[in-house]
Structure formats: C-alpha cells, structure tokens
Amino acid sequence: MEVANEEELFKEIRNAYIGRKKISIVGSGSHSDKKGEVISTIKMNSFDIKGDIIEAYAGASVLKIREEASSYGYLFPTLYDGTIGGLLGINYVSPLSTFYGTPRDFTLWxxxxxxxxxxxxxxxxxxxxxxxxxxxAVMKLFPRPYKIVTLEKSYDSVNELLDDYIKLKENKPIATLVEYEKTYKIHFTYSVDPDITGFNKDDGVPFIEESDKNSYIVETPSLSEFIKLVEKTNPIYAYTVINSGFSKVYLADEDILAGFNYYPYNGVKGIYLKLKKLLDYRNIFE
Known part of the structure; x- marks a missing residue:
C-alpha cells in the first residue's frame, strides 16, 4: 500500500494499531527485506532546498536531492541510493561520514x-x-568540493598501516575507509590533492558493493579497535569508516563476537528495543 501524505500514513498506522495488525514501513523497498503488510512512503516524495537546508519527505529520492543540491554548489553527504526515509531509518554510514558525520549528525530534526x-x-x-x-526531515547541506582525490594502499604490516594513518589524517580527509580481506587496504579521500607518493590515486569517493548476509555491525571507536576486531574474529571481510564508530564484519560464526558490542545487520541497537516497549507496546511495527 502506498500513502501520499502524513495524514494517510497516520490513518493506516492507527488502523493497524486498533486492529492489532503487523505492518512494515518502506520507501522504494529496494533496501528492504521486510515482509507482511507493507506501507510504502514512495509517493511522499517532495523536497525543497533553501540555501544550505533541505526539507524532505520520507519518499524523496536521495539521488535527486544530491543532484539538485550539486547544481546549487552544495553537497548532500551520503552515497545512499534509496529514499530519505530509508537513509534515516538505517542511519546509513558512507565513507563521507568521516568528515560530515552520519545522517543523524547532519539532520536538524x-x-x-x-x-x-x-x-x-x-x-x-x-x-x-x-x-x-x-x-x-530537515537536514544540512555543505559546500560541494570541486575536486576529489582518493589515495589507496594495501598493507601486510599493521604497524605500517597505523603509521600512514597517523600521518595522512593530519591532511583532514573527507573520507577514510579501511577494508580487510586477508590483508588491509586503506582509502583516504581529499578535496585537494595532497601530493603524497607511495599511494595509488583515483578520482571520486570509494564505494563498497556489499550484501548483508552473515554480517554484523560492531562498535569500534577507533582504527585500533577495528584492528583488534579483525585479529580476534578473522572475518571473511570487514570494513570501517573512520569516525563513524562502527565496523561491519562478515562471519560464519556469530559466537566469535562474544565480548563486542554488536548487532546483526537486520537488527537495531538495544535502546530501540527498549523504546519499542513504550512507543509500540502492541508490537505492530516489523
């Protein structure tokens, strides 16, 4: 079912509450594995840019917002390709979160x-x-960088990785992505060319093609914590975006994560489960 405005959305949610029906909320549905009675906000797709502020409804396309913001000289700092509702629903972390923060950080309300x-x-x-x-939601936009340069390098030595990280972070990268797949690889993205040797150079911001199967979100406040996570779990694949506070790991055995603060890719932090008892005590939202 598609709703066109907040009034229709409230009506469907209220009816589900009264009838004790299970419902799931999605935007385009391209990032969702929700089942049951689905309510889509895809028709709630209007947005308005005024200076460095964007006001958007849940079904608005993030890609269209980025394109229009760019035409005004602004950056909407995310690589998400769904809707605003989905972006905020998962608080999507992209490499740009290093400098601009997660959607929670650049959302005013x-x-x-x-x-x-x-x-x-x-x-x-x-x-x-x-x-x-x-x-x-109402969110902030930022001045658009007119040049993007990414430095990339693979490492067998953790100490060398840490040494380069300490040196290159002083140049204030707008994105820092660290991957692990049998060996470490780091990506530093800058809005000006730092003219540093020993790295491969590429244009644009690194993007991760990923699936969610057998993956977990783990709290890692620093690069050192990410390295500890990798050393303890020896994952199939893992990555972290510096300053996001989280890593994503792909593991065959969840028990290996004992001792870490984590949740499955399709789960949420514990605070939301507590709030669910207060805001959704009939448990209609799936």
Whole structure:
C-alpha cells in the first residue's frame, strides 16, 4: 500500500494499531527485506532546498536531492541510493561520514508517525521503522568540493598501516575507509590533492558493493579497535569508516563476537528495543 501524505500514513498506522495488525514501513523497498503488510512512503516524495537546508519527505529520492543540491554548489553527504526515509531509518554510514558525520549528525530534526500521532524526535533515526514511520526531515547541506582525490594502499604490516594513518589524517580527509580481506587496504579521500607518493590515486569517493548476509555491525571507536576486531574474529571481510564508530564484519560464526558490542545487520541497537516497549507496546511495527 502506498500513502501520499502524513495524514494517510497516520490513518493506516492507527488502523493497524486498533486492529492489532503487523505492518512494515518502506520507501522504494529496494533496501528492504521486510515482509507482511507493507506501507510504502514512495509517493511522499517532495523536497525543497533553501540555501544550505533541505526539507524532505520520507519518499524523496536521495539521488535527486544530491543532484539538485550539486547544481546549487552544495553537497548532500551520503552515497545512499534509496529514499530519505530509508537513509534515516538505517542511519546509513558512507565513507563521507568521516568528515560530515552520519545522517543523524547532519539532520536538524525529523518527524515520525506513531499510533498516537507525529513526534519530532531524532531518536527515530537508526530505528529501522521498528518504533514509528519517519515521515519528514530537515537536514544540512555543505559546500560541494570541486575536486576529489582518493589515495589507496594495501598493507601486510599493521604497524605500517597505523603509521600512514597517523600521518595522512593530519591532511583532514573527507573520507577514510579501511577494508580487510586477508590483508588491509586503506582509502583516504581529499578535496585537494595532497601530493603524497607511495599511494595509488583515483578520482571520486570509494564505494563498497556489499550484501548483508552473515554480517554484523560492531562498535569500534577507533582504527585500533577495528584492528583488534579483525585479529580476534578473522572475518571473511570487514570494513570501517573512520569516525563513524562502527565496523561491519562478515562471519560464519556469530559466537566469535562474544565480548563486542554488536548487532546483526537486520537488527537495531538495544535502546530501540527498549523504546519499542513504550512507543509500540502492541508490537505492530516489523
């Protein structure tokens, strides 16, 4: 079912609450594996850019927002290719989060629809639709870099990786991505060419083609914590975006993560499960 505005969205959520029906909230659905009765906000797709502020409804295309913002000389700092609702629902981390933060950081406020009405509260960001349906948000834009240069290098030595990281972070990269797949690889992205030798150079921001199967989100406040995670779990693949505070690891055995703060790719942080008991005590949101 597709809804066209917040009033229709509230009506469907309220009916589900009264009838004790299970519902799932999606945007385009391209990033969702939700089942049951699905409510899509894809028709709630309007947005408006005023200076360095974007006001957008949940179904607005992130790609279209990035394109229009770019035409005005601004950057909407994410590589997500879905809708605003999806972007905020998962608090999507991209390599650009190193400098610009996650969507929660550049969101001024967002509104979510619950069975009791609308609430303006940023706590809904990252809840994956389990406590309410994000309907609208106001976010910041940033001056668009006119040149992007990415330095890349692979490492067998952890000490060499750490030494290069300490040196290159002083140049204030806008993105720092570290991958592990049998060996480490680092990507530093700058808005000016730092003219440093010993690295491969590429244009653009690194992008990760990934699936979510057998993956987990792990709290890693620093690069050193990411390295500890890799050394303990020996994952099939792992990556971290510096300053995001999280890593994603692909493992065959979840038990290896004992002792780490983590949750499965399709799960949420514990705070949302606690809030669910308060905001969705009939458990209608899936």
């Amino acid at each position: 967002c509104r979510a629809i619950t069975p009791y009405g609308g609430l303006n509260w940023k706590i809904f960001i990252g809840s994956k639709g389990l406590i309410g349906a994000i309907s609208k």
